[in-house]
Amino acid sequence: MANITLLLDEDVRVVLGEILRQRGYDALHVLDVGRGGRSDPEQLAYAASQGRVILTHNIRDYVLLDKQYREQGKEHAGIILSDQIPLRDLLQRTLRFLSRHTAEEVRDRVLWLKD
Numbered sequence: 001m002a003n004i005t006l007l008l009d010e011d012v013r014v015v016l017g018e019i020l021r022q023r024g025y026d027a028l029h030v031l032d033v034g035r036g037g038r039s040d041p042e043q044l045a046y047a048a049s050q051g052r053v054i055l056t057h058n059i060r061d062y063v064l065l066d067k068q069y070r071e072q073g074k075e076h077a078g079i080i081l082s083d084q085i086p087l088r089d090l091l092q093r094t095l096r097f098l099s100r101h102t103a104e105e106v107r108d109r110v111l112w113l114k115d
Helices: 014-022 040-050 059-071 087-100
Strands: 006-008 027-029 053-056 079-081 110-112
Touching: 006 014, 006 040, 014 027, 014 087, 040 053, 040 059, 053 059, 059 079, 059 110
Parallel strands: 006 027, 006 053, 053 079, 079 110
Antiparallel strands: none
């Protein structure tokens, strides 16, 4: 069972990736890999090509992108959606999610970070 590797979308605070890495997780922000300002379809395609699950607050657009991927028979590593919440809560929810799920479980799925 493989651990989830994350790509944090541009709307997610950069510091979340830094904290996750300090705790031993493989988490990159789009700005870490020079992908700032790219479109959502470009970000998801990049995440898919790298086997990374994307974490985003951009709920509506990524739900539509997932639908398009399924209709076109394309695959992605997974999409994690979260409301805009305080960093502390986002970190706790993300850590809990990463400890409970594997890369295989989230592949081609859209999942919510929950309390």
